[in-house]
Amino acid sequence: MARNERVAVVGVGQTKYAATRGDVSLPGLLREAVFRALDDAGMAMGDIDAVVLGKAPDFFEGLMMPEPYLADALGAVGKPLLRVHTAGSVGGSTAIVAAGLVEARVHRRVLTVGWQMQSCSEAMWALSLPMPFQQQLVAGAGGYFAPFIRAYMQRSEAPDDIGILVALKDRRNALKNPYAHLHEPDISYDSIKESLMLWDPIRYAETCPSSDGAIAMVLTDEAGGDAAARPPAWVHGMAFRSEPVMAVGRDEVSPLAGRQCAADVYAQAGITDPREQLDVVEMYVPFSWYEPMWLENLGFAEVGDGWKLTEKGVTALDGDLPVNPSGGVLSSNPIGASGMIRFGEAALQVRGQAGEHQVDGARLALGHAYGGGAQFFAMWVVGADKP
Amino acid sequence: MRDVAIVSFAQTVHSRRRQDVNEVELIQPVIQEAKERVGLDRHDIGFTCSGSSDYLAGQAFSFVMTLDAVGPWPPISESHVEMDGAWALYEAWVKIQTGAADTALVYGYGKSSPGDLPRVLSRQLDPYYFGPLWLDSVSVAALQARAMIDSGKLTQRQMAETAARSRAAAKANPFAQVKGDFDVEAILAEDCLADPLRRHDCPPVSDGGAAVVLAADDTARRLVERPAWIRGIDHRVDSHNLGARDLTRAPSAALAAHEAGVSGGKVDVAELHAPFTHQEAILRAEIPLDGAEVNPSGGALAANPMMAAGLIRLGEVARRIIDGSADRGVAHATAGHCLQQNLVAVLEGDG
Amino acid sequence: MSEIAELPEGLWYQPDVDTSQIPAIAGVEAVRSIRVPARVEYLYTPGRAPTRFLRALAEKRIMGERCPVTGKVYVPPRGVSPVVGLPTEEQVELGHRGTVTTFCVVDIAFTGQVTETPFVSALVLIDGADITLHGLIQGIPPADVRPGMRVEAVWVPDDELSTSFENIRWWRPSGEPDVDPDTIREYL
Structure with missing residues (x-):
């Protein structure tokens, strides 16, 4: 069989993330990201062959499957248009579906957008509509994930301030990212520690915000990457994995689907030692403690040792393995976009286009997303060099 | 391009209301049947993709629970589209083209019974200009039917004939919901639901689902004697702005048919996803089918499980090729209001 | 901090109009949002x-x-x-008893909440089951809740029993000795 087409990321565009983007309409929000991505790629809408959209539940905006409605605003009329929905991992999954179209040589130039306009409704309501026959989710997503974090803390015997260190790092990184939702110049170790304990062990300042926002990427074939005005990011590997939400034998602290997804992506990218070979990671950390948890799940540390990397500053912007130089999900969280932001920021890093939060010499980066009850995973590895 | 075929298809018996089962209980037997027909179990599936809608279920992340039906353990490579299962099949076809999988399980399902479907579907319209009007899906379709009649392209009698023909054909379809012999004059004597649409011009509201197994190359040949090869598949979208469209046309259907290569040979059988009678006429004008048998299953007028009705069109054509009663067929799926988005596939048997 | 990218010329059109100079709409404020109440009922x-x-x-x-x-x-x-x-x-x-595998202490009020904050939301491994269930823990200070703790179901009064999850109001300590947390490590 012929080798698959190489996939290049030649354009990345983001909106300013905010709690409420009252200055743009819903299609206007997407267009803001799309036009920046097209501009980065040196393209116009007419150059695009197909559009792949992704977002989390439709109840967030009170709009059922809005993609046909968005076709006009995205220049998709007369083109193929797909809508992906895989819970919180959807931004990553969407990018992978879009890249697959290029990889399989179905299309040469694909536009992909992840978005959410959470200000359109009450997010907590949209996430947990009361279902008469199901047990009510007690106190939202934080209440769901906090027990697993507590289990991690117990298993790993980590000091109980690791989460504070993660939140401090990510929010400080966000100060270097003009698109980030939260810019808190006065944040400190003490201010995080003193913030309200919402779901013990999760404090308010260790929790992601609820944001409006969109990210768009332009993906092309090898010829498109070679001709790109700015350096492209080349896709070295990508995969998604899913497992059941409730199954006997599941490990919610370090889900098997995450480990297998990472192993698949590393194998495709020829990575045998992720800690050594990867220069930067954008991972999906909606609650601070997920940084050490995913460091272990993704093979950057032995089981029980992830927190040590955080504590030693390895994951800081000037550390040996910077994690979330953009400020991450802890600083901007338009849910349906959050996964693609991780993928896009990974691409920006290896393209040398990350601005003030650029990691010096980044050549190979991992973008990571997860969703549902930590059961859906999507990842890609992008590099400055062709695979 | 790899040769990829539909090798298996299963569907529910569609009905107005399946109050005995939840979504996972609805779709699980269908998924199991689709796999068992070709002797596969869950470990043999390389990729899984499904289509469903939270707004039908009235629940966010509704597909998460339904995933249990495939037994995703150990973890699987899986994705989901908030679209009809026909587009899930497209995503799976692309995945197989990348070589990342040789087989794929595709399913789509929808229970429309929990909500008031025409009202739920109104939530798919432009939220600023159309949404606040609560224009329901039947009324939007009636605008299109009116445009067809006013343009002289169609009469109400022809619409009634489509309804009668579809429901009569459905008598041979054990999975159909509305079937039987209906008199055209009697239909024409009925009052309109939304002028010019009568009840008979509209699809039934259905609960149901379907599943398909795809396989590539020699794997497909090993699983069935006569795989239904996907020789072309393409999908396109038109404008959402009803005022900017010629509602008597569906250019995206014509473009998808062209890209899928429909005109490359004689078409024995076609399954068109035309929920309303007038939409069959629009699609016949856009997709070159000369002389083909159209909607022998009764089409969406006989059963219209949302998020599965398009996938069922692919499955029904594949079934005819697998059983040898057709050599070349065209399957069509639609999404959005007024045939806004369309997918066309050409399926062929060997020899 | 670096700047947000300028929106590209020619691709983006944001009307640069001073509406105060147009008499007919001089006093009209820009629409920043519209409110569209939506009611869809499900059975x-x-x-x-x-x-x-x-x-x-x-x-x-x-x-x-x-x-x-x-x-x-x-x-x-x-x-x-x-x-x-x-x-x-x-x-x-x-059984009507179980073991707490892990938990969190909730100090944020939510609609439909049945108890005062802070309260404990735990995963309970019910005797005879192989998977845990979410449940509220009452009858013990939150700081004293721990993995391995044995609890029993507290039901609504018999005349209020219905086909509802809410039949079990919460779980409280059963008074039995704790289970060694290591033996329940594989359950979360």
Whole structure:
């Protein structure tokens, strides 16, 4: 069989993330990201062959499957248009579906957008509509994930301030990212520690915000990457994995689907030692403690040792393995976009286009997303060099 | 391009209301049947993709629970589209083209019974200009039917004939919901639901689902004697702005048919996803089918499980090729209001 | 901090109009949002396995269902064993006591909340089940809750029993000795 087409990321565009983007309409929000991505790629809408959209539940905006409605605003009329929905991992999954179209040589130039306009409704309501026959989710997503974090803390015997260190790092990184939702110049170790304990062990300042926002990427074939005005990011590997939400034998602290997804992506990218070979990671950390948890799940540390990397500053912007130089999900969280932001920021890093939060010499980066009850995973590895 | 075929298809018996089962209980037997027909179990599936809608279920992340039906353990490579299962099949076809999988399980399902479907579907319209009007899906379709009649392209009698023909054909379809012999004059004597649409011009509201197994190359040949090869598949979208469209046309259907290569040979059988009678006429004008048998299953007028009705069109054509009663067929799926988005596939048997 | 990228010329059109100079709309404020109340009603059906479970709950019984392949007992049953994709049919009656595997202390108020904050939301491994269930813990200060703690179900009064999850109001310490947390490590 012929080798698959190489996939290049030649354009990345983001909106300013905010709690409420009252200055743009819903299609206007997407267009803001799309036009920046097209501009980065040196393209116009007419150059695009197909559009792949992704977002989390439709109840967030009170709009059922809005993609046909968005076709006009995205220049998709007369083109193929797909809508992906895989819970919180959807931004990553969407990018992978879009890249697959290029990889399989179905299309040469694909536009992909992840978005959410959470200000359109009450997010907590949209996430947990009361279902008469199901047990009510007690106190939202934080209440769901906090027990697993507590289990991690117990298993790993980590000091109980690791989460504070993660939140401090990510929010400080966000100060270097003009698109980030939260810019808190006065944040400190003490201010995080003193913030309200919402779901013990999760404090308010260790929790992601609820944001409006969109990210768009332009993906092309090898010829498109070679001709790109700015350096492209080349896709070295990508995969998604899913497992059941409730199954006997599941490990919610370090889900098997995450480990297998990472192993698949590393194998495709020829990575045998992720800690050594990867220069930067954008991972999906909606609650601070997920940084050490995913460091272990993704093979950057032995089981029980992830927190040590955080504590030693390895994951800081000037550390040996910077994690979330953009400020991450802890600083901007338009849910349906959050996964693609991780993928896009990974691409920006290896393209040398990350601005003030650029990691010096980044050549190979991992973008990571997860969703549902930590059961859906999507990842890609992008590099400055062709695979 | 790899040769990829539909090798298996299963569907529910569609009905107005399946109050005995939840979504996972609805779709699980269908998924199991689709796999068992070709002797596969869950470990043999390389990729899984499904289509469903939270707004039908009235629940966010509704597909998460339904995933249990495939037994995703150990973890699987899986994705989901908030679209009809026909587009899930497209995503799976692309995945197989990348070589990342040789087989794929595709399913789509929808229970429309929990909500008031025409009202739920109104939530798919432009939220600023159309949404606040609560224009329901039947009324939007009636605008299109009116445009067809006013343009002289169609009469109400022809619409009634489509309804009668579809429901009569459905008598041979054990999975159909509305079937039987209906008199055209009697239909024409009925009052309109939304002028010019009568009840008979509209699809039934259905609960149901379907599943398909795809396989590539020699794997497909090993699983069935006569795989239904996907020789072309393409999908396109038109404008959402009803005022900017010629509602008597569906250019995206014509473009998808062209890209899928429909005109490359004689078409024995076609399954068109035309929920309303007038939409069959629009699609016949856009997709070159000369002389083909159209909607022998009764089409969406006989059963219209949302998020599965398009996938069922692919499955029904594949079934005819697998059983040898057709050599070349065209399957069509639609999404959005007024045939806004369309997918066309050409399926062929060997020899 | 670096700047947000300028929106590209020619691709982006944002009308640069001073509306105060147009008499007809001089006093009109820009529309920043519209409010579109949406009401869609749903009539949910629980399905076969949840129906069996809820009917038993109305009789003050907790019924799990067994995976036909692995033999593991799921509660609440949803109709299909998620590890094999096959229907569960065999019901298994479970105890009214269980073990806390992990938990969090909630200090944020939510609509529909049944208790005052802070309260403990725990995962409880019910005796006889192989999977944990979310439950509230009462009758003990939050700071004293720990993994391995034994708890028992607190039901609504008999005359208030219905086919509802809310039959079990919460869980409270049963007074039994703790279970060694290491023995429940594989359950979360």
